[in-house]
Structures are given as structure tokens and as C-alpha cells.
Amino acid sequence: MPIGGLVAIGAGIAVFTGIGAGIGIGYAASKAAEGVSRQPEASGKITTITLVASALAEATAIYGFVIALILTGKIG
Amino acid sequence: MFESLNAFKFLMVALNLLILYFIMKRLLFKRVTDFMENRTNSIKESIDSAERNKAQALEMKQKYEDQLRTARDEADKILNEARGRGNREYDSIVAAAKQEAERVLASAREEIERERAQMLKEIKGQVAGLALAAASKVIEANMNTESNRALVDKFIDEVGAA
Amino acid sequence: MDKLNNVLKANDIFNIHIFGLNIPISDSIIVMWIISVFLIIFAFVITRNLKTIPEGKQNFAEVLVEFINNFIKDNIGHHWRSFAPYLGTIFLFLIVANIISIFSIIPTGEELYKITGLEFFEHWPEFAIQPPTKDINVTATMGLMTVLLVLGSSIRFKNVFGWLKGLAKPSPIMIPFNILDYGTRFLSLSLRLFGNILAAFIVMELIYGLISPVVPAFLSLYFDLFDGILQAYIFVFLSSVYIAEAVE
Numbered sequence: 001m002p003i004g005g006l007v008a009i010g011a012g013i014a015v016f017t018g019i020g021a022g023i024g025i026g027y028a029a030s031k032a033a034e035g036v037s038r039q040p041e042a043s044g045k046i047t048t049i050t051l052v053a054s055a056l057a058e059a060t061a062i063y064g065f066v067i068a069l070i071l072t073g074k075i076g
Numbered sequence: 077m078f079e080s081l082n083a084f085k086f087l088m089v090a091l092n093l094l095i096l097y098f099i100m101k102r103l104l105f106k107r108v109t110d111f112m113e114n115r116t117n118s119i120k121e122s123i124d125s126a127e128r129n130k131a132q133a134l135e136m137k138q139k140y141e142d143q144l145r146t147a148r149d150e151a152d153k154i155l156n157e158a159r160g161r162g163n164r165e166y167d168s169i170v171a172a173a174k175q176e177a178e179r180v181l182a183s184a185r186e187e188i189e190r191e192r193a194q195m196l197k198e199i200k201g202q203v204a205g206l207a208l209a210a211a212s213k214v215i216e217a218n219m220n221t222e223s224n225r226a227l228v229d230k231f232i233d234e235v236g237a238a
Numbered sequence: 239m240d241k242l243n244n245v246l247k248a249n250d251i252f253n254i255h256i257f258g259l260n261i262p263i264s265d266s267i268i269v270m271w272i273i274s275v276f277l278i279i280f281a282f283v284i285t286r287n288l289k290t291i292p293e294g295k296q297n298f299a300e301v302l303v304e305f306i307n308n309f310i311k312d313n314i315g316h317h318w319r320s321f322a323p324y325l326g327t328i329f330l331f332l333i334v335a336n337i338i339s340i341f342s343i344i345p346t347g348e349e350l351y352k353i354t355g356l357e358f359f360e361h362w363p364e365f366a367i368q369p370p371t372k373d374i375n376v377t378a379t380m381g382l383m384t385v386l387l388v389l390g391s392s393i394r395f396k397n398v399f400g401w402l403k404g405l406a407k408p409s410p411i412m413i414p415f416n417i418l419d420y421g422t423r424f425l426s427l428s429l430r431l432f433g434n435i436l437a438a439f440i441v442m443e444l445i446y447g448l449i450s451p452v453v454p455a456f457l458s459l460y461f462d463l464f465d466g467i468l469q470a471y472i473f474v475f476l477s478s479v480y481i482a483e484a485v486e
Contacts, residue, residue, distance in 0.1 A: 093327075112303070112304070
């Protein structure tokens with residue numbers, strides 16, 4: 001098996017970090033929805049916090065994406 | 077990807093951002109922030125001074141009212157005093173006048189009394205004289221009777237009583 | 239694949255030779271220059287003849303500066319005055335830089351000369367109007383500047399001993415981790431920005447390749463505008479959080 005194929009598989013695996021980010025963002029969003037339904041008047045603040053938290057949770061997915069990019073650069 | 081990392085590009089980007097930072101700080105952030113703070117301060121100051129002026133005016137009004145009240149009180153006092161003094165003077169004058177009048181009246185009465193007494197005495201004398209003259213005239217004619225004598229006495233008494 | 243490599247590759251337009259050094263100028267740096275000039279003109283226009291009673295563009299300037307000041311005040315506290323201009327500049331720069339691919343239809347170089355026919359554009363270099371933040375050089379520099387700012391402000395407001403004491407904060411065992419923290423902050427700040435913008439850019443390129451009219455416009459709203467502004471906000475938010483932690 002040529003090395004390029006293994007690298008491509010590795011790149012694909014690296015993108016699995018997206019799972020963690022997805023779970024994190026989903027959890028943040030569900031809690032945000034709960035918070036808004038409990039206190040509708042605080043929805044503005046909750047939206048901001050949710051966006052920031054989602055962006056922070058997204059970081060892991062971004063790291064995986066960057067690793068995948070580095071690996072795809074090694075193929076050619 | 078990481079092959080494209082280049083120290084010169086780092087420098088260029090950093091230089092670009094720093095220059096942008098200094099210009100934006102000068103032109104936008106510091107200027108507008110200072111401007112807004114100055115405006116806030118000046119508004120606060122003018123409100124403060126207005127409050128101060130209002131307080132001062134209130135104080136002045138209070139003072140003037142106090143002064144007015146004391147002046148009115150003073151005037152009342154003076155008026156009352158003057159009225160009191162006038163009344164006292166009036167009373168004393170009236171009393172004095174009354175006294176004088178009484179004195180005058182008394183003296184006038186005394187005078188009258190005295191004059192009357194004198195006049196009475198004079199009249200009594202004259203009447204007596206007159207009676208004597210009349211009597212002597214009567215006597216010349218008919219003065220020996222008892223009844224005539226009584227008549228004369230009676231006449232004298234009557235005249236004296238009058 | 240070639241297209242992806244093209245996106246990742248530094249597209250050096252020309253070189254500057256100074257003091258015997260060979261400084262490559264890539265299109266991201268040229269776009270940065272354009273953004274800087276645009277921001278400076280923008281700032282100059284909206285702050286011209288400030289009046290006590292604001293009207294028109296002055297309202298906009300005041301709202302903008304007040305928003306940034308309040309944002310920094312909320313996060314940093316009473317040292318906000320030292321950091322608001324820097325973080326505000328980074329914020330404005332990142333907003334414009336992240337959403338600039340909206341203007342990618344504006345031609346450059348030869349094409350611009352052909353369309354406008356102006357002599358001025360004849361020797362205009364041909365470069366792509368793409369977000370400079372999809373260049374790892376730019377985001378790494380920004381992350382590095384933020385980390386240096388955190389370090390510098392920590393030393394300045396707490397002096398060297400306070401900073402050293404802060405390194406051994408929960409217990410002296412944590413010293414290596416606290417030092418490592420600076421490295422991870424640098425990496426997370428620069429890679430988050432870089433990865434987000436690059437991912438959005440690649441996704442948009444793929445969409446442009448697949449479906450041509452109408453649909454990309456709506457997707458562009460999310461990938462270019464929303465994501466770009468959100469990432470700018472998050473970069474500044476995290477920077478201010480780090481600074482607040484350093485100066486407290």
C-alpha cells in the first residue's frame with residue numbers, strides 16, 4: 001500500500017475531532033434553549049454566551065481540520 | 077501550509093498592524109473617547125452649577141423672606157408702641173383737662189357762692205335800709221301799732237329768706 | 239487537489255529588496271494594506287469635525303467607539319484604557335479582513351486595466367482579494383502579538399516579581415504548565431482564526447464550483463459574513479479575557 005493512501009486515511013481520521021465539537025456545541029445549544037425558555041428576558045445575553053461557547057468548542061474541530069490539511073499537503 | 081511560514085512576512089504583518097494601531101488610536105479611539113468624556117464632564121459640570129445656583133437662589137429667597145418678616149415685625153412693634161404712647165398721652169391730657177375743668181368749675185362755683193353771699197348781705201343791708209326808710213315813713217304815719225311792727229319784721233324775714 | 243494546494247500556497251506577487259534582504263510580498267499582505275488604508279480613511283471621515291451635538295456619521299463613530307470601550311471595560315475592568323485602542327483596531331481589522339471575500343469579484347491587475355482603461359492600473363499587480371486571515375502568517379503574527387501583549391501587560395501592571403509569582407499560582411508544580419499555557423494560547427488563537435476562515439473559504443470555493451447562481455449568495459451570508467464577524471469577535475473576546483487574567 002502506497003504511503004499516500006495511509007496519509008489520506010489519517011487525514012480522514014483527523015477530521016473525526018469534529019464529533020467532539022458537535023457534541024459540545026449541541027450541549028451548549030440545548031442548555032441555551034433551556035435557559036431562554038426559563039428566562040426569556042435574558043435571551044440576548046444567552047445568545048452571546050452560546051455563540052462564544054460554540055466557537056470555543058469548535059476549536060477542537062478546527063485543530064483536526066488543520067491536521068488534516070497538513071496531512072493532505074504530504075500526499076502530493 | 078507550514079512551509080509558507082516566513083519571518084519577513086511576520087515582520088511585515090506586525091509592522092502593518094502596529095502602524096494601523098497607532099493611526100487608529102490617534103484618529104479614532106483616543107479622539108472619540110476623549111471627546112465623549114469631555115462632553116460628559118462638561119454636561120455634568122453644567123448640571124452641577126445649575127444645581128448650585130438653584131440652591132443659592134433658594135437660600136437667598138429664604139434670607140429675604142426672613143428679612144421681610146423681621147421688618148414687618150419691627151414695624152408692628154413700632155406701631156404698637158406709638159399707639160400705646162399716643163393712648164397714654166391722650167389719657168393723661170384728657171385727665172389733666174378734666175382736672176383743670178373741675179378746678180375751674182369749683183373756683184367758679186366758689187366765686188359765685190361768695191358773690192351771692194356778698195350780694196345777699198348787701199341786699200339784706202339795703203333791704204334793711206329800705207325797710208327802715210319805709211318804716212320810718214310808715215312810722216311817721218301809723219307806726220305805733222303792734223300789727224305794723226309785726227308786719228315789718230315779717231317783711232324783713234321774707235326779704236332775707238329770698 | 240491542485241485547487242486546494244493553490245489556496246494553501248503563499249501567492250507571492252513581488253519581492254522587495256531592502257538592505258540586501260529579499261522580502262516577499264504575498265497577496266494577503268497587499269490585501270492587508272488595502273484594508274489598512276480603507277480603515278484609516280474610514281476613521282478619518284467619521285471623526286471629521288466632531289460636534290457637541292452628534293449628527294450623522296458622528297453618531298456612528300460614537301456608537302462604534304462606545305461599543306468597543308464598553309466591551310473592553312466589561313472584560314478587563316479599570317485598565318481598559320490601555321487596551322481598548324489596540325483591541326478595537328484588531329476587531330475592526332479582523333471584521334473587514336474576514337468578510338473581504340465578498341468583494342472578490344472586483345478585478346485586479348490586467349483585468350482592472352482593461353475594464354477601467356486607466357493608465358494608473360497598467361502596472362497594477364494581479365492579486366486575489368481573499369481574506370488575509372486565511373494566510374497562516376497573518377493569524378500567527380496576530381496570535382503572537384496578543385500573547386506578547388498579555389506577557390508585557392502582566393509584567394507592566396504587576397512587575398516582574400508579581401508575574402513570576404503568578405506563574406506559580408495554584409502551586410509551584412504548575413509552573414511548566416503555566417509557561418506552556420502561553421504556547422497553547424498562541425496556537426489556539428492563531429489556529430482557530432486561521433482554520434475557521436480557511437474552512438469557510440474552501441467550502442465557499444467548493445460551493446461556487448458546484449452550483450453557480452443564487453444559492454452561493456445565501457451560503458455566503460453565513461460563511462463569509464456571520465462566521466467572519468463571529469470569529470473577529472471571538473478573537474478579541476479571548477484576547478481581552480487573557481489580558482484581564484494577566485493584569486488582575
